[in-house]
Structures are given as structure tokens and as C-alpha cells.
Amino acid sequence: MQGDFREHIDCLRTVGADAVEVRTEAELDAVDGLIIPGGESTTIARLLIAFDLMEPLRRRIRAGMPTWGTCAGAIILARRVPGLDRPPLGVMDITVDRNAFGRQVDSFEADLDIEGVTGGPMRAVFIRAPVIREAGAGVTVMAALADGRIVACREGNIWATSFHPELTDDARLHGAFVALVQATLGEAVAAPSARPRRSAAAR
Amino acid sequence: MASTRTNRTGRGAQASTNARPAARTAAKAVSTKATSARPRSATRAAASNGTAAHGHGVGNTAATWTVKAGLAQMLKGGVIMDVVTVEHARIAEEAGACAVMALERVPSDIRAAGGVARMSHVKLIEDICRAVTIPVMAKVRIGHFVEAQILEAVGVDYIDESEVLTPADDVHHIEKTPFKVPFVCGCRDLGEALRRIAEGAAMIRTKGEAGTGDIVEAVRHMRALWSGIRRVASARDEELPNMAKELGASLTLVQEVKRLGRLPVVNFSAGGIATPADAALMMQLGADGVFVGSGIFKSGADLDARARVKEQSAMATAIVRAVTHFNDPAMLAEVSRGIGEPMRGQSVASIPLSEQLAGRGN
Numbered sequence: 231m232q233g234d235f236r237e238h239i240d241c242l243r244t245v246g247a248d249a250v251e252v253r254t255e256a257e258l259d260a261v262d263g264l265i266i267p268g269g270e271s272t273t274i275a276r277l278l279i280a281f282d283l284m285e286p287l288r289r290r291i292r293a294g295m296p297t298w299g300t301c302a303g304a305i306i307l308a309r310r311v312p313g314l315d316r317p318p319l320g321v322m323d324i325t326v327d328r329n330a331f332g333r334q335v336d337s338f339e340a341d342l343d344i345e346g347v348t349g350g351p352m353r354a355v356f357i358r359a360p361v362i363r364e365a366g367a368g369v370t371v372m373a374a375l376a377d378g379r380i381v382a383c384r385e386g387n388i389w390a391t392s393f394h395p396e397l398t399d400d401a402r403l404h405g406a407f408v409a410l411v412q413a414t415l416g417e418a419v420a421a422p423s424a425r426p427r428r429s430a431a432a433r
Numbered sequence: 434m435a436s437t438r439t440n441r442t443g444r445g446a447q448a449s450t451n452a453r454p455a456a457r458t459a460a461k462a463v464s465t466k467a468t469s470a471r472p473r474s475a476t477r478a479a480a481s482n483g484t485a486a487h488g489h490g491v492g493n494t495a496a497t498w499t500v501k502a503g504l505a506q507m508l509k510g511g512v513i514m515d516v517v518t519v520e521h522a523r524i525a526e527e528a529g530a531c532a533v534m535a536l537e538r539v540p541s542d543i544r545a546a547g548g549v550a551r552m553s554h555v556k557l558i559e560d561i562c563r564a565v566t567i568p569v570m571a572k573v574r575i576g577h578f579v580e581a582q583i584l585e586a587v588g589v590d591y592i593d594e595s596e597v598l599t600p601a602d603d604v605h606h607i608e609k610t611p612f613k614v615p616f617v618c619g620c621r622d623l624g625e626a627l628r629r630i631a632e633g634a635a636m637i638r639t640k641g642e643a644g645t646g647d648i649v650e651a652v653r654h655m656r657a658l659w660s661g662i663r664r665v666a667s668a669r670d671e672e673l674p675n676m677a678k679e680l681g682a683s684l685t686l687v688q689e690v691k692r693l694g695r696l697p698v699v700n701f702s703a704g705g706i707a708t709p710a711d712a713a714l715m716m717q718l719g720a721d722g723v724f725v726g727s728g729i730f731k732s733g734a735d736l737d738a739r740a741r742v743k744e745q746s747a748m749a750t751a752i753v754r755a756v757t758h759f760n761d762p763a764m765l766a767e768v769s770r771g772i773g774e775p776m777r778g779q780s781v782a783s784i785p786l787s788e789q790l791a792g793r794g795n
Contacts, residue, residue, distance in 0.1 A: 231757050232531055234506040253757065268507045269531065270567050276529035277757055280750075302507070313566070328566055334590035335613045337500040357503045358568065358590070397503050 231277035233269020233302060237396035238404075245405040255286045263296040263411035266303030268357070268394050271328065274302055275318040284319065291321045296387040296411045304390035305360055322388050323366030330361035330379075330392075342393070344382055345372040347402045354381070354393035361392055387414060498635070501615035504568065504590065505636035505699035508532055508722055512712065512753050513701065515539050515726040517557075519564040524742065525729070528749035532568040532591070534724065535561040540597050540644030540790075541727035541776070550598040552580040558587055570617070575794045576602025585614045591636070592616045596793035597643045597726075606794060609633030619703065621654045621791055623661025626696055627682035628795075637696055639720070640791040641704020644727050646778025648705045648714065650791060655702055655718045666694045704791065707732075707775045709755030709768050716759035725752055731776035744773045 235251055242249035242265075252258050264287075266274070278284050291297045291307075299307040299322075306318045310325040331337070337358060341351040354373075362380040365371060372389075373382035381392040387410065395403040511531025516522045517539060525533050537553040538546060552573050562569045568590035573580035575594055580601075584592050594607055596619050609616040610633035618629035619640035626637045639658055641651030661680070665687055668676060673691065677684040689697045702715035703724035712723045729752065733744030751768045758764035781789065 232510040232529075234503075234509060236509070237506060269509075270507065270511060272526055272567055273511055273529045273531045273753070276527075277754070280529075280754060281757075333562075333588045334504055334568065334615065335496065335585060335588060337504065338495040339497055339500060340494075355499050355503055357500055357507060394503060397499055397506065 231269075231281070231283075232273045233267040234394070234396060235265075235267045237394075238265050238267050238300075241396050241401045241404040242408065244401045245408050247404075247408045247411075254281070255283060258283065258286055258290065261295075262415055263407065264290070264298070265407070266297065266299040266306050267396070268301035268303065271302040271305035271318070274306055278306070278318065288319055288321060291319065291388065294387055294414065296389075296407065296414050297321075298389040298391070298407050300391050300394055300396065301357065301359055304362070304392060307388060307390055308362075309366075310364070322385050322390060323369055324362050324383065324385070324390060325364040326360045326390075327363050328360050329358050330363075331356060331359055334358055340375065342373045342375075342381065344403065345370070346406045349402065352395065352400050352402065353398050354395070355397045356381075356393050357397075359392045362390060496613035501635040502698050504615060505617070508568070508636075508701075509699055510756060511722045512749075512756050513570065513722065513724045514729055514749060515724070516561065517730065519560050520742075521730055522561045522565050522569075524746050525749055526565045526567050528746055529753035530567060530749065531722070532570055533561065533565060534570045534572065534593065534726075535589070536572065539727040539730055541646070541731055541779075542644075543597060544644045544779075544788075550574075552577070552584065552598070555583065555587055558584070558589060562588065572598055573607070574598040575600040576605050576607060578607045581607055581609075581612060581614075581616075585612055589614060593638075594618050594634075594794075596640060596790045600793050606632050609635075617701075619791070619794070620658065622657040623665070623690070624680035624682050625795060626658060626700070627680060627686045627690070630686060630696070630698060631683050634698065636699050636701070638701040638703040638724055641702065641706070642781045642784070643704045643790050644779075645705050645781050645784070646707040646728060646731070646776045647781045648707070648711045650781050650789075651702050651705045651711075651715060652718065654704075654791070655715060655720060658696075658700070659719050662690055662695060665690045705781075706752075707778060709751045709765060709772065712752045713755045713759040713765050716756055723752070723756060725749075727776055728752070733773055734777065735774065748772050748775070 239249040305311055305326050307322040308317055308324050308326040309320045311317045339355050342354045343351045362383055365383050369383050369385040371380050371383050374380050383390055508531045513532045514525040514530045515534045515536050516525050517536050522533050535558045543550045558571050570591040570593055571584050571589045572593045572595040581592050592614055594616055615635035617636040617638055618634040620626035620637055621640055639654035673687050674684055677687040699721045701722045701724055702720035706712050706723050706725050707728040715723055729745055729749045732748045733741040736744055751772045754768040755765055
């Protein structure tokens with residue numbers, strides 16, 4: 231609904247995916263995978279409620295649609311967010327601390343080794359970033375900082391990252407996500423004709 | 434009307450002569466760090482400049498260009514609201530604002546009060562920082578780098594070097610590159626935008642005329658900016674150096690605008706937005722998001738305190754939704770249905786040129 235969807239769409243197109251913006255339920259129905267972008271989690275959550283997208287989103291994600299939340303998007307997906315009475319979607323078994331590194335002057339970049347990304351570490355951009363404080367039993371950690379704090383993880387077809395791969399030239403993680411969408415389509419349809427389509431969530 | 438136009442042109446020509454030396458130093462600054470104008474390649478530069486510890490640790494490189502311009506990317510498609518109290522800040526956050534601007538007075542009150550308008554009181558800014566989880570911005574006077582140092586120490590997320598406050602320096606803007614905290618600056622056209630970016634601004638907003646509730650200047654500046662961008666984008670490469678000279682901007686940045694077909698940073702609209710329709714108009718004219726100042730917390734002026742809060746909250750919510758669905762007239766009609774009386778406003782044509790704020794800084 232709000233955030234850096236344009237950067238995600240550029241990255242998805244770089245890796246050959248068909249990317250569209252999603253703002254309505256009809257647009258959501260038309261995609262095979264979803265990215266919930268960086269932005270302000272409070273704003274995105276309010277707009278998801280205002281435009282009746284919470285329930286349709288939950289339904290699609292629970293039905294197995296590959297979904298990736300970056301930064302604010304990770305907060306939207308989490309089941310537990312300290313300070314929020316009702317976590318927005320609550321579909322992923324993680325606890326996410328908002329603004330875990332401090333204010334904007336504490337934002338930074340770091341090199342990260344990420345599960346499923348070959349060819350060396352990725353440059354990760356953390357902007358007023360959250361941290362995944364706890365990951366449930368079914369959650370696999372994809373990347374952590376040197377001090378052990380989790381900054382990328384997956385549970386089934388749901389991914390959450392604290393950082394913004396869409397702000398760099400490195401689209402390897404987007405490539406891996408597109409591969410996940412293709413694999414999921416292959417299982418569901420059992421026919422290779424399905425087109426990989428996807429979207430940077432919502433504006 | 435005709436005479437107003439003549440005044441405007443005369444003033445503009447004079448101002449751009451003054452700006453030449455400033456533009457030249459700005460160009461120099463850029464050529465030593467040309468990558469700073471390229472949000473995407475800046476990441477690589479930061480990685481290879483040796484300051485990055487390759488230990489996969491925390492805090493390897495703080496306050497890089499990517500990090501500073503990146504926060505503005507996160508604000509896109511959003512509304513930044515002027516707030517003067519903690520209560521306003523909470524209403525704004527609840528309504529879905531993507532950031533708040535902490536101020537002592539909204540621009541229309543600054544206009545009414547007269548006198549010298551300065552950076553807001555530190556305690557007010559800190560109280561607002563504590564009250565909300567969304568980013569907090571605050572304004573400093575043009576050229577007042579010490580006010581900026583103070584706001585950085587306070588820990589605000591973005592600084593607006595703003596013409597709404599009384600300028601502290603009528604020639605120089607703040608050299609913004611060394612600051613860890615990112616800056617947003619106002620512009621009326623492409624040249625002004627690129628001069629601010631050369632000084633290190635990580636986000637731009639078109640100025641409009643703050644505190645009026647009259648959208649005409651916001652429209653004028655957004656159109657001027659985009660017409661400048663289109664002219665650069667369609668120029669031949671060998672025409673760019675002369676264009677840079679005419680714009681008073683660095684050639685590197687002009688080339689970057691041609692390559693991207695837009696500014697190299699996020700661009701919001703400000704100065705006169707009072708209704709959801711105004712906000713959607715600016716989005717359709719090419720804004721990445723909007724600043725709303727007096728438009729929210731000056732609406733419902735005739736109501737009693739409780740009704741006013743409700744009214745302001747409804748206006749804030751409606752403007753946020755209008756920015757999300759700026760291209761959908763049916764949705765705009767729906768969000769506009771719930772709002773009450775917008776701020777009364779003052780037409781810009783009735784304000785003498787000497788009292789207009791947009792001419793401050795160039």
C-alpha cells in the first residue's frame with residue numbers, strides 16, 4: 231500500500247519475472263507470489279485494514295502462496311510484535327522487534343552470507359530495521375548478524391528479511407524467490423505451462 | 434496577474450545570478466564523490482572504499498548514501514504530517530501517516546505570528562520522538578548548520594532545511610553530506626533540486642506555498658520540475674553541459690537525471706495541500722508522496738475541541754487513503770465523502786511577493 235514497491239518491481243524484472251503492483255483484492259487474486267515491501271509498518275497495516283485486504287491476504291498466504299516481507303513487510307507477517315496488541319497478519323511464527331537498532335542515524339550496511347544465495351555475501355541495507363528476536367520451531371534461519379541476531383528466515387513458503395535487498399544492484403535473493411514461486415506453481419499445477427507472475431505488494 | 438508574473442520572472446533571474454558561485458562549488462563537491470548521486474551504485478562504492486569491515490558484523494558502515502536516501506524510499510506513497518503536539522503525532526500515526534514533522538507552529542500560524550521562525554524546542558521534538566514509532570522529522574533554518582547538529586544529536590530521523598523558517602544564511606545552504614542524519618530540501622524547479630542534491634539532500638520536496646491551503650504554487654513547482662526533467666531526458670548528450678550551466682547544476686547530476694528520467698532521489702510535494710483531492714492531484718502530477726502541514730490540524734476550526742479532533746482525524750485518514758489510491762476516482766470519491774470543512778486558507782495571489790516563503794533559498 232505504501233513503501234518502496236518500485237525498487238522491488240525493478241529487481242523482479244531484472245531476474246525475468248512479470249511484476250505488478252497490488253492494491254486491491256482483484257489484483258491480489260491475479261498473482262502467484264507476493265512481496266510486502268519496506269515502508270512504514272503502521273501505515274501499511276492501517277491501509278490493509280482500511281481496504282479489506284487482511285483476510286484475503288491471510289487466506290492466500292495460508293494456502294501456500296510464496297510471500298516475502300522485507301523490513302516493514304516482515305513486521306506485517308509476524309505473529310508477535312512487542313508494542314502491537316494485534317499483529318497485522320500474524321501468519322509467521324516469529325517475534326519481531328521494531329526499530330531494533332535505534333533511529334535513522336543508527337541505520338547501516340553490512341555484508342551477509344545468506345542461505346540459498348551462492349557466490350559470496352550480499353550487501354545488506356538496514357534502515358530503521360527490525361530484528362527477528364525469536365523464531366518458532368518450524369522456522370529456518372537464513373541469515374544472522376555476527377552477534378547472532380536473526381535478520382532473514384523462512385517458514386514454508388513465507389520469507390522475512392530485516393534488510394532491503396531491493397536497494398542494491400544485487401538481485402540474487404529476488405532470483406531465489408522467483409525460483410520458489412516457480413517451484414510452487416510446478417507442484418500445484420503439475421504442468422510446466424504456468425507463468426511465473428508476482429507482485430511487489432501493494433500501493 | 435500579468436504584473437505578478439513579471440515580478441516573478443524578474444526575481445527569479447536575479448536569484449539565479451546570485452546562485453552561480455554556489456553552484457560551482459557544489460559541482461566541485463559532486464565530482465569528488467560522483468557516486469553519491471547514484472543511489473544504486475553507491476552501495477558498491479561503500480563496500481569497496483575500505484571503511485567496510487568484512488566481518489559480517491553489526492554497524493559496518495553507518496549513514497551511507499544508500500541508507501540516507503533509502504529511508505526516503507520507504508516513505509514513498511505516504512503522507513508526512515506536520516504536528517505541533519504529542520496528541521497530534523498520535524492522531525497522525527493512527528491515521529496512517531508514514532512520518533511526522535515536529536513543529537512548534539504549523540506554517541499558517543507561523544505566517545500569522547510573524548517574527549522570526551526558528552527550529553522547534555528540543556523538548557517538544559523529543560516528546561514526539563518518544564510518542565510514535567514512525568519516523569520523526571524536524572525543520573532547521575536554511576543555512577543554520579548548528580540547528581542541524583542539534584537535531585542530529587537529538588536523534589531525529591530526517592531534517593528539513595526549510596524555507597518555512599526564517600533563513601539564517603541568505604546565500605549558502607547547509608553542507609549536508611557530512612551529516613549522518615539525512616536531509617530533505619525544498620525546490621521550485623529542476624536546477625534548485627539538483628543544487629540541493631549536490632549539497633547532500635537525500636530527498637526533495639517541491640515547495641508550494643506553505644500555510645496557505647492554496648494548491649496553485651505546489652502545482653506550479655511540480656510542473657516546472659517535471660518539465661525540466663523531460664527536457665533533460667530528451668536532450669542529446671552534447672547538449673547536457675550547456676543545460677547544466679543554465680540550470681546552475683552539476684553536469685554529473687544532469688547526466689544522472691537523463692539516465693533515470695527522474696530525480697536521483699525521492700520527490701514529495703508540499704505547500705498548500707488541504708484536501709484528499711489536492712493530495713491525489715499532486716500524486717498524479719508525479720509526486721512520490723505528500724507533506725501536509727496546516728491542511729490537517731487547521732481543519733474543523735469552527736468546531737469544539739472534541740469534534741475538532743474527530744474532524745482532523747477523518748481528514749488525516751482520508752488524505753492517506755487518497756494518496757494510496759490516487760489514480761482511482763471512485764475510491765477518491767469514497768474517501769472524500771467522510772471529511773468535513775477543510776482549512777479556510779488564503780489565496781497565494783492575495784499575499785505580497787515579499788511575504789511568500791517559496792522565494793527563500795535558491
